[in-house]
């Protein structure tokens with residue numbers, strides 16, 4: 017039987033218990049359960065809290081007008097045309113979500129081997145940034161920097177003879193970051209995992225006068241199966257040849273994550289990110305403890321899909337699983353979370369007040 021609304025474990029077999037007299041009390045001085053006896057008591061000793069200030073909401077942009085298309089593997093998530101994304105930005109602003117993140121679904125005809133569309137100042141992301149900033153200048157806008165939404169092969173960088181070129185890719189990423197900054201983006205978030213890209217982007221931003229544009233580095237980004245639904249959403253799932261293991265990190269490593277984060281901080285990152293989220297909470301904790309930097313976690317598409325699918329099947333209480341998963345990031349030391357649940361979580365937090 018599906019347990020939609022989880023019952024406290026002690027309720028489950030209550031019918032079976034036969035109470036024959038009261039057993040003698042245990043001689044316990046310390047009873048940790050005392051601090052859990054009522055909601056007010058639990059609130060009083062609660063160590064971590066999730067607030068709306070912790071949320072960054074990722075949104076997908078698609079060509080068109082008044083268009084919202086569903087993403088099969090991400091129930092509840094849609095690709096939005098520019099006019100519609102402004103409506104979601106409005107929803108974010110009303111919910112007090114501090115920041116939204118933009119990802120494009122690029123028309124296949126605009127994708128090429130070099131990801132040229134990434135540097136087009138009129139590309140979907142740049143259009144969306146301008147439209148959002150015009151109506152809601154006070155909401156933070158984060159733009160992902162990587163070539164995968166724009167390349168015909170679905171990789172984050174340029175390829176030659178099957179190899180991803182590092183330095184040549186960085187040169188393109190710098191141009192991509194500059195067109196996004198020119199469009200009004202507040203936070204540049206390189207997700208490509210090329211070496212040296214944070215420093216190169218920082219230098220270019222500064223030389224162009226974008227001294228206040230922040231960089232949130234996807235510093236410890238792992239080669240993960242949990243990105244599957246995202247690649248559906250941006251339309252690179254079918255075209256991607258091979259995998260990303262020559263640039264994204266091996267999921268077995270954590271020391272390496274610290275070295276990656278250290279480099280990105282030295283190169284000028286204002287904030288660092290660990291990605292994916294839940295399977296890498298240990299990395300979040302180590303990064304936070306080691307560097308004391310603003311540290312973010314990305315609860316990625318696959319994590320969202322797992323919770324949404326199980327909830328839609330009636331196998332878990334989706335709302336509670338969502339809140340529990342988001343609180344876990346806070347417990348691990350994250351200052352904030354990129355999550356597709358952002359609007360639902362913000363709505364729930366509002367009701368709880």
Ligand SMILES: NCc1[nH]cc(CCC(=O)O)c1CC(=O)O
Pocket residue numbers: 160162164172207208242243244245246247260315316317318
């Ligand atoms: N480089 C692009 C990028 N930026 C964010 C994600 C994944 C986000 C998600 O799964 O929700 C990816 C996919 C990838 O690296 O293949």
Ligand SMILES: [Mg+2]
Pocket residue numbers: 209210211212235276279280
């Ligand atoms: Mg790096």
